[in-house]
Amino acid sequence: MSILCLLPPMWACCFSLLSPVILASPESTVSTISGSLLLVRKTPISQFSAEMEAQSPGITVVRVVHQQDLNKRILISLIVSSSLLGAILLFLLIFWIYKQKSLRNSNKQKDVGEGLSLSPIMDRINNIRLAGKKGSVPVIEYQLLEAATNNFRESNVLGEGGRGRVYKAYFSDKFLAAVKKLDGGGSDAEREFENEVKWLTKIRHQNIVSLLGYCNHGETRLLVYEIMQNGSLENQLHGPTQGSALSWDLRMKVAIDVARALEYLHDHCNPPVVHRDIKSSNILLDSSFNAKLSDFGLAVTAGGQDKNVKLSGTLGYVAPEYLLEGKLTDKSDVYAFGVVLLELLIGKRPLEKMSPSQCQSLVTWAMPQLTDRTKLPNIVDPVIKDTMDLKHLYQVAAVAVLCIQPEPSYRPLITDVLHSLIPLVPVELGGSLRVT
Structure with a gap:
């Protein structure tokens, strides 16, 4: 509302405040003057003057003093009311300036976010995604990521890992993304960042998370991914909801989605890729609970032979031959997948802390x-207990047992695992099971 619109009501208010003072005092003056005129008509001037002079000497002076006092009162009232009006106007002016400034700042932030969605950067992202190009991911300016995450505010945090936090980024009302902020330096952090960018610029698969862009800003490195609304599998299973959002069918869908991602890495990439860090926190779920594999910082190429590499990964998921001998093959990923399958089946973490100095392995x-078969139904996650066909339960347990065999040669190929699980998942969830 404009301040000028408020002026007429304010003047009216001030006039109403002053009118009793202005109107009341002149009324007595008029009555006094009227009475005097009546006396003038009835009494000769000389007699009137003599009587008044005799009875009340100086009455004329008193009248003058009364008129001056009235003028002073009116003047004071005008000064007070003008001061009050000025103060109100000043307050409204300051308030209006503050509101305009806040509105400009709000519009500026909105324009930054919306401008990014129309910028050449976002055009490049959309063109790359539509064309399915490999080997090309745009560099995004740090200031744009800072604006999109509201200066990396705490309320925008989606999750936290060993290397840094993941923030929700608002590029526009219709375009959201996840920004992983990797703090700190070091050769390992730099190598993992470069590895992540290298692999995700080459890899395009429906069950592998998409990298939309990246940024190098001093010691801070940032990766921009597609948004995954339901977070990580780890948070779904072990977070506040304790797996309540994941039915038996959805858990099996997650399993075949991850198996499809691994099959692509092991069998369709040239050369084959070993992820090396398969775990529930690196499996992300979108709004429809489609699972996508993320975090390729430790991924390496692998051939048909064992590959000795530096030991990396997460305890509880690391295969015995890799942990003890440093031997890494695609069967190491199969072992980690088997552990994830156990998490889906039983609802427990890979390592459960029994005491401050002792942990229990889920596999063991x-x-x-x-x-x-008599004990198996009793260890199933209570959330899904008695909700599945027992034959399906036994088959999933058999697949998990094969995947976590200590000897790598006894483990199946991920392709065999995938084809064993597909018949257990309904058609509408990506399997081949027709539910009647």
């Missing part, structure tokens, strides 16, 4: 019970 604890 579950293995004897997975092969016993």
